[in-house]
Amino acid sequence: MTKTKTFAQKALERASGEADVAPGQIVDAYPDLYMSHTASWRCIRTLERMGVDRLYDVDRVAMVMDHIAPANSAKTAADHRLCREFAARMGVKTFYDVNAGIAHIVLMENGHIRPGQLIIGTDSHSTIYGALGAFGTGVGFSEITAAWVTGKLWMRVPESIKITIDGPLPPGTYPKDVMLKLIGDLTADGATYCSVEFHGSYVGSMSVSERMTLCNLAMEMGAKNAFVPPDEQTWRYLTGVGVRADDCEAMLPDPDADYRQTETVDGRTLTPQVACPHTVDNVVGVDELAGTKVDQVFIGSCANAKYDDLAIAAEILAGHKVAAGLRLIVTPVSSEVMSRAAADGVLSTLIDAGATITNPGCGACAGNGGSMADGEVTLSTANRNFQGRMGSYKSQIYLASPATAAATAIRGSISNPQEVRR
Amino acid sequence: MTGGHRVGGRCVVFGDNVNTDVIIPGRYLVSIDPAELAPHAFEPLGPEVQRRLSESDVVVAGKNFGCGSAREQASTCLIGAGISAVVAVSFSRVFFRNAINTGLVAVECPDAVQAVADGEPLWVDYQAGTVEVGDERFTFTPYPPNLLAILESGGLIAHLMRQVSHAGEDSAR
Numbered sequence: 001m002t003k004t005k006t007f008a009q010k011a012l013e014r015a016s017g018e019a020d021v022a023p024g025q026i027v028d029a030y031p032d033l034y035m036s037h038t039a040s041w042r043c044i045r046t047l048e049r050m051g052v053d054r055l056y057d058v059d060r061v062a063m064v065m066d067h068i069a070p071a072n073s074a075k076t077a078a079d080h081r082l083c084r085e086f087a088a089r090m091g092v093k094t095f096y097d098v099n100a101g102i103a104h105i106v107l108m109e110n111g112h113i114r115p116g117q118l119i120i121g122t123d124s125h126s127t128i129y130g131a132l133g134a135f136g137t138g139v140g141f142s143e144i145t146a147a148w149v150t151g152k153l154w155m156r157v158p159e160s161i162k163i164t165i166d167g168p169l170p171p172g173t174y175p176k177d178v179m180l181k182l183i184g185d186l187t188a189d190g191a192t193y194c195s196v197e198f199h200g201s202y203v204g205s206m207s208v209s210e211r212m213t214l215c216n217l218a219m220e221m222g223a224k225n226a227f228v229p230p231d232e233q234t235w236r237y238l239t240g241v242g243v244r245a246d247d248c249e250a251m252l253p254d255p256d257a258d259y260r261q262t263e264t265v266d267g268r269t270l271t272p273q274v275a276c277p278h279t280v281d282n283v284v285g286v287d288e289l290a291g292t293k294v295d296q297v298f299i300g301s302c303a304n305a306k307y308d309d310l311a312i313a314a315e316i317l318a319g320h321k322v323a324a325g326l327r328l329i330v331t332p333v334s335s336e337v338m339s340r341a342a343a344d345g346v347l348s349t350l351i352d353a354g355a356t357i358t359n360p361g362c363g364a365c366a367g368n369g370g371s372m373a374d375g376e377v378t379l380s381t382a383n384r385n386f387q388g389r390m391g392s393y394k395s396q397i398y399l400a401s402p403a404t405a406a407a408t409a410i411r412g413s414i415s416n417p418q419e420v421r422r
Numbered sequence: 423m424t425g426g427h428r429v430g431g432r433c434v435v436f437g438d439n440v441n442t443d444v445i446i447p448g449r450y451l452v453s454i455d456p457a458e459l460a461p462h463a464f465e466p467l468g469p470e471v472q473r474r475l476s477e478s479d480v481v482v483a484g485k486n487f488g489c490g491s492a493r494e495q496a497s498t499c500l501i502g503a504g505i506s507a508v509v510a511v512s513f514s515r516v517f518f519r520n521a522i523n524t525g526l527v528a529v530e531c532p533d534a535v536q537a538v539a540d541g542e543p544l545w546v547d548y549q550a551g552t553v554e555v556g557d558e559r560f561t562f563t564p565y566p567p568n569l570l571a572i573l574e575s576g577g578l579i580a581h582l583m584r585q586v587s588h589a590g591e592d593s594a595r
Contacts, residue, residue: 026566026568039451042454042494046579050579050582050583050586051583052586073452076452079452121492122492123491124490124491124492124516126492138492138516139492139516139519140492140493140494140497140516140519140520140523140524141454142520142523142524142577142578143519143578145579146578146579146582149582150582154568154569188439188486188489189439189485189486189489189512192486192512192514192515193515222486222489222514222515224515279439281439366448367447367448384441384443384490384491386441386442386443386444386490387443387444388443388444388447388466389443389447389448393466
């Protein structure tokens with residue numbers, strides 16, 4: 001009898017060299033890439049403490065200075081310098097400085113991520129690499145340091161959840177709405193320890209950028225990793241970033257693989273969704289919040305500040321001004337996205353509407369710039385609305401799509417983009 | 423003999439879905455020192471909660487404790503605050519890994535969570551796989567050997583350093 005396998009089983013068999021791994025089994029896995037962001041300095045200090053200076057494979061080390069960029073204090077400037085000097089000394093070729101943008105997107109845009117690979121990162125939203133058919137998962141800085149030295153980490157083979165999403169989506173709804181609805185239904189721990197596979201006609205029709213939003217937000221239901229099966233869209237994207245198809249192995253789950261749970265989502269009936277303070281699974285339809293006053297709108301983060309996200313917001317904001325007294329902060333996800341949006345007028349449309357454009361990076365989502373005072377409210381396109389994440393512990397964060405963010409910026413209160421769109 | 427594997431004491435009880443931003447806000451991640459981080463643990467919940475934390479040895483929580491960010495300081499700030507174990511209905515996976523990797527005992531034991539009240543003592547034997555609350559004794563699935571070894575070393579980095587120094591002794595022989 002042939003054993004059928006999920007994506008997670010196949011990916012961890014490849015990474016561990018073991019045959020026929022089963023959910024629950026613990027394996028020693030050898031990642032293809034160890035991503036560390038601004039937290040790299042913590043890894044370097046830990047390595048110094050260990051007294052080790054020889055790395056397992058320096059070509060698997062990737063560093064991106066994204067969380068506090070540019071430096072906001074003498075301490076963070078020294079942390080950045082430590083990383084630069086370490087990268088130069090050790091020969092870390094995959095090093096991106098404070099100008100590049102958010103690590104996940106920068107690494108994908110520059111051809112460092114391939115289908116079937118195992119990627120660990122010092123960031124919980126490392127699930128995003130599933131957008132290219134890779135197994136991405138978040139770990140702490142000690143584990144990245146350990147992987148630098150030993151090349152491996154222990155991993156428990158996860159059970160898998162298969163989510164089938166059929167479309168098309170109604171106008172005014174987007175991947176963010178799909179995921180907020182799903183997180184609300186399955187809850188913040190609905191996929192804990194699990195590999196989440198996305199299938200279905202809507203998923204097949206999505207761009208890689210849109211798939212990034214799906215896989216990024218899967219973390220918010222506890223997923224260990226997320227996965228979209230590589231297809232023509234994937235190969236086109238990879239070719240565009242200079243990855244040769246010969247260098248990749250498309251890894252697909254077997255059609256009759258064993259899933260812990262299967263879910264189907266009918267995208268055709270979706271409405272714009274909003275996550276309310278202070279948990280991502282506290283989700284309601286946008287109309288239930290109509291009129292909720294907002295002080296600030298943030299369009300940013302690895303979930304929703306890619307080119308298409310900015311273009312959607314610009315299309316709605318074109319010819320409008322943001323509401324009196326409201327701050328609209330736009331933080332493009334990467335320098336590449338910013339450059340494209342500058343070249344074709346998306347940025348000027350946003351600026352004309354009254355937006356503050358910041359440099360690429362994590363920005364306000366990581367608490368840098370865009371802080372709130374007591375009692376203030378932000379509607380954000382990011383992936384977390386936890387208490388105190390953007391300034392005062394007495395402020396509130398709502399999460400929504402870039403379209404809902406743009407509509408809300410125009411009206412000054414939470415608004416349905418299906419109404420505001422011209 | 424399980425004396426070396428028994429940790430515990432007075433507990434402070436939290437609810438479900440306690441996230442990492444509440445455990446240690448992002449603004450303090452410029453430090454990795456447990457002593458520097460400890461005064462800011464649970465700061466968003468206010469001084470009364472922080473006072474109770476400082477008087478406790480064990481954090482007890484509902485489901486999905488530590489959800490959110492991969493920040494390892496969510497575990498080290500608790501160690502800095504004198505916490506020796508977290509007993510929860512369930513953990514987010516990154517928090518669980520970070521706990522083990524920093525030498526903080528993290529145990530999923532829903533029955534013990536149900537049985538204990540805020541301020542009461544609770545003891546965990548993480549080798550035997552038991553949690554004691556008063557006269558009651560609950561069990562959990564003991565750690566696999568590799569995780570137990572990391573915990574016994576006091577965390578992943580200490581564990582690796584021990585391995586490196588043992589390898590050095592072997593080659594010197």
